[in-house]
Amino acid sequence: MRKRDSLQAVGACALLSSTVFALWQVPMKTYITTPIYYVNGAPHIGHAHTSVMADILKRNRIAIGYEGKLTTGCDEHGQKNQEAAAESGLSVEEYLDGRSAEFRNVFDRLSVEYDYFVRTSCPEHKQRVAEIEQRMYDADLIVKKEYSGTYCTGCEQFKKPSDLNDDGRCPDHPTLVPEEITEENYFLKIEPFRDALLKHIADHPDFVQPEIYKTELLKMLSEPLEDLCISRPKRRVSLGVTMPFDDDYVTYVWFDALINYITNINWPEDEYKAWWAECEHLIGKDILKTHGVYWPIMLMAIDMAPPKRLSVHGHWVGAGGLKMSKTMGNVVDPIEVMDNLGSDALRYYLARNARADADSQISVELITQAYNSELGNKLGNLLSRAGKFAKSRFDGKVPERGSGAVDDADEQLRKQVMEACAPFAKKLDLAEIPYATQGLITVCDHMNNYFADQAPWDLIKNEDTKERCAAVIYVTLDCLRLVFEAFSQVLPTTSAQALGLLNCTVPTGGDEAWVPGLDKLQAGGDLAEISTLYPRAA
Ligand code: MSP
Numbered sequence: 001m002r003k004r005d006s007l008q009a010v011g012a013c014a015l016l017s018s019t020v021f022a023l024w025q026v027p028m029k030t031y032i033t034t035p036i037y038y039v040n041g042a043p044h045i046g047h048a049h050t051s052v053m054a055d056i057l058k059r060n061r062i063a064i065g066y067e068g069k070l071t072t073g074c075d076e077h078g079q080k081n082q083e084a085a086a087e088s089g090l091s092v093e094e095y096l097d098g099r100s101a102e103f104r105n106v107f108d109r110l111s112v113e114y115d116y117f118v119r120t121s122c123p124e125h126k127q128r129v130a131e132i133e134q135r136m137y138d139a140d141l142i143v144k145k146e147y148s149g150t151y152c153t154g155c156e157q158f159k160k161p162s163d164l165n166d167d168g169r170c171p172d173h174p175t176l177v178p179e180e181i182t183e184e185n186y187f188l189k190i191e192p193f194r195d196a197l198l199k200h201i202a203d204h205p206d207f208v209q210p211e212i213y214k215t216e217l218l219k220m221l222s223e224p225l226e227d228l229c230i231s232r233p234k235r236r237v238s239l240g241v242t243m244p245f246d247d248d249y250v251t252y253v254w255f256d257a258l259i260n261y262i263t264n265i266n267w268p269e270d271e272y273k274a275w276w277a278e279c280e281h282l283i284g285k286d287i288l289k290t291h292g293v294y295w296p297i298m299l300m301a302i303d304m305a306p307p308k309r310l311s312v313h314g315h316w317v318g319a320g321g322l323k324m325s326k327t328m329g330n331v332v333d334p335i336e337v338m339d340n341l342g343s344d345a346l347r348y349y350l351a352r353n354a355r356a357d358a359d360s361q362i363s364v365e366l367i368t369q370a371y372n373s374e375l376g377n378k379l380g381n382l383l384s385r386a387g388k389f390a391k392s393r394f395d396g397k398v399p400e401r402g403s404g405a406v407d408d409a410d411e412q413l414r415k416q417v418m419e420a421c422a423p424f425a426k427k428l429d430l431a432e433i434p435y436a437t438q439g440l441i442t443v444c445d446h447m448n449n450y451f452a453d454q455a456p457w458d459l460i461k462n463e464d465t466k467e468r469c470a471a472v473i474y475v476t477l478d479c480l481r482l483v484f485e486a487f488s489q490v491l492p493t494t495s496a497q498a499l500g501l502l503n504c505t506v507p508t509g510g511d512e513a514w515v516p517g518l519d520k521l522q523a524g525g526d527l528a529e530i531s532t533l534y535p536r537a538a
Contacts, residue, residue, distance in 0.1 A: 027065055027066055027067040027510070027511075028065070028066045028067070028278075029066065029067050029068070029069070029274055029275060029277075029278045030057075030058070030061040030066045030067070030068045030069070030278050030280070031068075031069045031070075031071075031265065031275040031276070031278050031279045031280065032054045032057050032058055032068070032069070032070045032071075032280050032282065033054070033070075033071050033072075033261050033264075033279065033280070033281050033282065034050045034051050034054045034070075034071070034072040034282055035050060035075075035281075035282075035283055035284070035287060036072070036073045036074055036075040036118050036120065036257055036260055037073075037074055037075060037103060038074075038075050038078070038080060038081060038156075039074050039075070039076055039081055039084070039095075039096060039099035039100060039103070040080045040081050040083070040084035041084070042099075042102060042333075043102060043103050043106040043334060044324075044331065044332075044333075044334070045316050045324070045331075045332045045333075045334055045350075045362060046284065046315065046316055047103065047106070047334075048106060048107075048110060048334040048346065048350070049313070049316060049350050049354060050072075050282050050283075050284065050313070051072045051107050051110065051112045051114070052110055052112060052346075052347050052350050052351070053282055053313065053350070053351070053354070053430055053433060054070050054072065054112070054114075054282050055070065055110070055111065055112040055113055055114075056347075056351060056428070056433055056489055056490055057280075057282075057428060057430065057433075058070040058113060059113070059488070059489040059492065059509075060424060060427070060428040060489045061427060061428075062509040062510060063424070063425075063488075063489060063507055063509035063513070063514040064425060064426065064427065064509065064513050064514060065509060065510065065511075065513035066427075066509075067510070068115075069115045069116070069265070069275055070112075070113065070114050070115055070116075071114060071115060071116040071117075071118055071260070071261075071264045071265075072107060072112065072114045072117060072118065073100070073103070073114075073116070073117045073118025073119055073120075073260070074096075074099070074100040074103050074117075074118065074119050074120070075120055075253065075257045075260075076096045076100065076119055076120045076121045076239075077120055077121070077239050077240040077241070077250070077251075077253045077256055077257070078156050078237065078239060078240065078253030079153050079156060079232070079236075079237045079239075079253070080153045080154070080156060081096070081239055082237060082238065082239040083153070085239070092239060096119070096121055100117075100119050104117055106334055106335065109335075109338055109343055110334070110338070110343050110346065110347065111343055111347070111492045111493060116264045118260045118264060120241075120256055120257055120260060124263065125259070125260060125263045126241045126256075128259060128262075128263045128267065129241045129251055129255070129256050129259050129263075130241060130242070130243070130244040130251075131244075132259060132298075132302055133230070133243060133244055133245070133251065133255075134244045134245065135302055136188060136301050136302065137244075137245050139301070141188055141189050141301050142186050142187065142188055142189075142230070143186070143187050143189065143227065144184065144185070144186050144187070144246075145184065145185070145187060145227075146182065146183070146184045146185075147181075147182070147183060147184075147185055147187070147229060148180070148181065148182040149180075149181060149229075150164065150168075150178045150179070150180060150181075151178060151179045151180075151181045152170040152172075152173055152176065152178045153173075153176060153179065154170060154172060154173030154176050155170060155172060155173065155286075156252075156253050156254060157254070157290075158181075158229060159178060164178065172286050183232070183233055183236070184233070185229050185230075185231045185232070185233070185249070185252075186229075186230050186231040186243065186246070186249065187227035187228060187229055187230060188227060188228045188230050188255075188297075188298070188301065189227055190225045190226075190227065190228050190293075190294070190297045191224050191225045191226075191227075193296075193297040193300045193301065194221055194224070194225050194297075196300055197221060197293070197296050197297060197300070197306070198218075198221055200296065200306055201214070201217070201218065201221075204308075206309060207306070207308075207309065207310065208288075208292060208309075208310045208312065209309065209310070209311050209312065209356075209429065209430070209431060210312065210356050210357045210431050212357050213285065213288055213292075213310070213312040213357075216288060217288060217289075217292040217293070220288075220289055220292070220293055221293065225293065225297075228255075228294055228297075229252055230251060230252045230255045231243055231246075231249040231250065231251060231252055232249065232250055232251075232252055232253075233248060233249055234247075234248055234249060234250055235248075237250060238250060240252075240253060240256060241256050254290050254294065255294075255298070258290065258291070258294065258295045258298060259298075261279065261281065261295075261307070262276065262304075276304070276305070276307075277305075277308065278308055279307040279308050279309075280307065280308060280309040280310075280311055281307050281309070281310050281311070282311050282313065282430060283310060283311070283312055283313070284312070284313055284314075284315060285312055285313065285314055285315065286315070288310070288312060291307075291310055292310055295307070311356075311429065311430035311431070312356065312430075313354060313355075313356050313430060313431075314354070314355050314356060314357060314358045314359045314360060315359045315360075316332075316354070316359070316360055316361070316362045317359045317360070317361055317362070318330035318331075318332075318361065318362070318363060319361050319362075319363040319365070319366060320361070321359070321361060324362075330363060332362050332363060332364060332367070334346060336364070337364065337367055340368075340537060341367065341368065341371050341537055342493065342494070342534075343493060344375070344490075344491040344492070344493050344494045345367060345368075345370075345371040345375065345534075345537075346367065347490060347491060347492075348370065348371070348374070348375055348437070348490065348491060349362065349366070349367045349370050349371070351433050351434065351437045351490045352370065352374075352434055352437040352438060352441070353366075353370075353434060354433070354434055355434065356430060356431035357431070368537050371534060371537060372534075372536055372537060374441050374444075375491075375494075375533075375534045376534040376535075376536055378441060378444035378445060378448060379441070379444050379483070379487075379533070379534070380494075380532060380533035380534040381448075382444065382447055382448055382451060382476070382480065383480050383498055383501070383530070383533060384530055384532060384533070385451070386451065386473055386476040386477055386480065387477070387501060387502075387527055387530035388530050389456060389457070389473060390473050390477065390527055391527055391530060393460055393469075393473075394470065394473065396526060396527055397524055397525060397526055397527065398473075398474065398477060398502070398503075398521055398522060398523050398524065398525045398527060399469075399470035399471075399473050399474050399523065400470055400474070400523045400524065401470065401471050401474040401475070401478075401519070401523060402467040402468075402470050402471050402474075406471070407468075407471070409450060409453065409454065410471065410472075410475045413446055413447065413450045413475065413479060414475065414479065414518050416443050416446050417443050417446075417447070417479045417482055417483060417518075418482075418516060418518065419439075419443075420439040420440050420442065420443035420483070420486070421440070421482055421483065421485070421486040421516040422516065423435070423436035423439060424436060424440075424486040424489055424516075425486075425514060425515065425516050428489075433490075437490055440483055440486055440487055440490075443483065444483065447476060447479055447480070447483075450472075450475075450476070451472070451476055454472040456469045456472045456473055459472065474521070474523060477502060477521055478518060478519060478520070478521040480498070480502070481499065481502050481504050481520065481521045482516055482517075482518065482520075484498045484499050484502075485499070485504075485506070485507050485514065485516065486516065488506045488507065492506075494533050494534065497531075497533060498533055500528060501527065501528045501529075501530055501531070502521060502525075502527065502528075503522065503525045503526055503527065503528065504520075504521065504522075
């Protein structure tokens with residue numbers, strides 16, 4: 001190499017290493033949001049679901065080295081919350097405080113590691129909402145006019161005749177009779193932004209995932225958009241943010257609620273920018289229009305970019321595909337499930353079975369069955385058997401794997417375990433969670449088969465197979481360690497317990513990104529008392 005070339009090569013290396021250093025210094029960010037939940041009733045399984053999925057994604061990304069932020073919380077304004085507060089007999093403040101504490105409690109018990117718990121009634125949020133409205137008003141994007149329409153309080157939205165069933169009811173809230181409303185209101189002009197939004201979707205193929213919802217969104221955008229009603233007269237609805245340019249009105253609940261996604265990260269202070277650029281909204285399929293049409297346009301109206309990603313999921317329905325309802329008696333109460341089976345049992349069922357592009361079935365029986373037969377029989381039981389064997393036959397220690405004891409069966413199992421853990425060592429997508437979780441439980445079948453085939457209880461009887469026995473126990477416990485490291489993104493409580501029994505710790509992530517690896521279990525290390533991770537439930 002000529003001197004000049006070699007210097008160029010050195011320069012290029014220096015540049016590369018300084019870039020790598022810079023990248024290493026500034027971790028990638030991930031900002032995950034859940035919808036904020038109406039507080040007109042107690043938290044239900046749908047609420048638990050989105051917040052748990054958001055938590056799994058946050059844990060995954062932190063494990064692999066990202067800096068993560070997760071927000072969840074309550075949508076405390078609007079007509080249906082106001083009606084529920086009135087029925088409760090409490091003051092509005094007492095009602096909202098009580099309900100939002102219930103939501104927070106469910107998410108805490110579910111180990112949802114949120115960084116910010118939203119309450120739209122907080123003064124900082126309200127002030128920002130008014131500021132945004134004022135900007136739009138000053139930019140001549142808001143008009144006042146009379147409007148007659150059919151309003152569904154369940155959705156808190158005006159509905160077009162084509163949105164309703166043949167009987168004139170909303171498909172998502174068939175028990176409610178929609179109201180015919182004629183009101184003078186403020187409206188945001190959204191049609192002028194339709195082309196820009198269509199272009200944004202075309203330029204960002206990943207904007208909406210999975211694909212079926214993108215098709216649905218494009219259909220919503222295929223016709224001119226009617227102006228969006230962004231107010232309600234106070235004489236009808238008083239629970240909300242007063243409009244900055246008209247005291248007789250409060251802000252329409254959706255307009256107010258969507259803005260939480262930027263007030264949470266302290267918009268308009270500079271710090272919000274880096275988080276906003278990485279924002280991913282998790283939403284149920286019923287709120288695609290508000291998040292895929294109204295919200296991006298509201299952002300464009302104040303010169304902001306749409307969120308990076310909308311990750312959409314299907315709904316939970318009762319066993320047999322029936323809608324859950326109190327009258328059917330098939331509602332699954334997250335608190336009751338956690339009281340009986342623990343929070344990881346619920347997290348597991350949600351993670352393992354939720355489909356993004358279809359509805360999924362849930363019932364207490366199905367959760368109990370999955371808990372007993374998958375977590376209990378496949379995962380907990382193996383840890384218990386292999387751990388207790390090592391405790392009694394190898395002086396309470398992890399045995400040495402021994403030299404020359406590597407067998408094809410060991411290598412095959414270790415490869416399968418590495419493959420099953422791999423999805424958790426890269427950035428997971430919402431839609432991948434059930435498949436990745438399924439992969440981990442399937443590899444537990446392989447581990448159980450390996451353990452049964454190798455029969456360590458026979459190997460230990462004979463002096464010349466004792467070393468092989470140690471290897472089998474080591475391989476089993478080391479594979480379990482790795483599986484629990486991956487599972488810690490889905491089952492944080494029981495994975496930490498299991499890793500504790502093995503004298504190992506949960507991967508911390510952040511600066512020390514988790515990289516799945518074999519043979520990290522310390523041979524000769526003490527094993528703790530092996531307790532039952534998933535006691536059988538009736
Ligand atoms: N407050 C609005 C969201 C405002 S976000 C700026 C709202 N609240 S909600 O409480 O009605 O619903 C919140 C989320 O729960 C939605 O994503 C909805 O899809 C989800 N679910 C409601 N029922 C559900 C199931 N049965 N199954 C899964 N998710 C469901 O809409």
